[in-house]
Amino acid sequence: MKPTILMAPRMPARLVARLQERYEVLGPMSHPRPAALPAGAEAARALLTVGTWKTDAALIEALPNLGLIACYGTGNEGVERAAARARGIMVSNAADANATSVAEFAMGLMLASARQIGAAERFARAGRWQGNAIERMATVPGLAGRKLGIFGLGAIGQRIAVRAAAFDMTIGYHNRSPRPELPYQYHASLLELAEWADILMVSVRASGETRHAIDARILRALGPDGHLVNISRGIAVDEAALIEALESGTIAGAALDVYEHEPAIPDRLKALENVVLTPHIAANAESAQVAQQELLLANLEAFFAGRPLLSPVAL
Known part of the structure; x- marks a missing residue:
């Protein structure tokens, strides 16, 4: 039987x-x-x-x-x-x-947000591109030389770090404890990491301890040139605070594969031009x-x- x-x-x-x-x-x-x-x-x-x-x-x-x-x-x-x-x-x-698949997707989201790939596609589809001598999109910083802060340096976070290093980025992280065997800069708090980083990558394990870890204070610390990428769980980010930060220019942009109340995505979030949204597919390789x-x-x-x-x- x-x-x-x-x-x-x-x-x-x-x-x-x-x-x-x-x-x-x-x-x-x-x-x-x-x-x-x-x-x-x-x-x-x-x-x-x-x-x-x-x-x-x-x-x-x-x-x-x-x-x-x-x-x-x-x-x-x-x-x-x-x-x-x-x-x-x-x-x-x-x-x-699924760590390799998620890390690959995280790099795609980071590129899409920081290099404005989604906005560029909409620009082209709308027929606005008439040659770069007439109307062109604003220039943005590249990834080389920029600081990637990884919140959660587990199996996925480590794979993201390796891939980001190949883009000539400087890697820092915040974890429950330092990883001295790894060649990345440890930050004792998430706030300190956000203040340091140009791009904040959320790859922490979801738990009661990490619920809304990314809140208004962390987003202010990330700053008006900063980008947030979340491939962890939606509950790690205070979604209302993130929407406010994106609408007000507190941060430059975000890329999200996960949401606080899946499968619902707030209309205010969908209306924003400075956010990349995907339907929880990072592990879909x-x-x-x-x-x-x-x-x-x-x-x-x-x-x-x-x-x-x-x-x-x-x-």
Whole structure:
């Protein structure tokens, strides 16, 4: 008899097909609350979810046989860790499986914002370009020689730093603790990093501690020539404060792949010319998706075989 697992949000079709070969797969759920649990969910030994879905104590308690919460991506902020820990439930995630893909995309967003690629495309599409001798876009600083401040120098942040160094940028970072083995300038606070940086890259792990870490004070410190790039989670940025900063010229621009209340993007944000918006696709490279799926399958296999998880999350 196949073990029963519960798929909370809908997963990629390729992954679902492979899961169904080995497990009795229930779901997806219409919303992450006990009332949406499908028939037979009480037998589920593993719950497949994503970090942005709320896996709270009520949902955990409604699954009496649950032993593993397996997060498809790297984020696990939606999991109520205390509730999982109290039940002895293990949690896994995708570790650094998508780190290269996200770092690549982060560089694209940084270029798009700092070099005004989106504005340039709109300029060209509108037929305003009649040759550079007539009307041309204003010049902007290049990336060479500029200071990139990375908030969160984990697997993704480190890959961004390596790529930014190839653009001849100076790299600084703020982390929970210094990384003396890495050749980048450590800043003891996020405020100090923002004051130093020309471009502030948010790649920190989302948590209660980092909620609204990027607030009005940090944006003022970044300054009128500064750019903000967020490929972390939307909750790391106070979205209302960011909109005010963009509208008022407190900062020069921003590039966002994540939002505070996904999938909603505020109309005021969409109306701005100095922001680049993408729909949470930094990890959408084929290589990253395959790696995430293989790791999730491997964690499930290890769990049901009684072996240690490949990418456990500390609770």
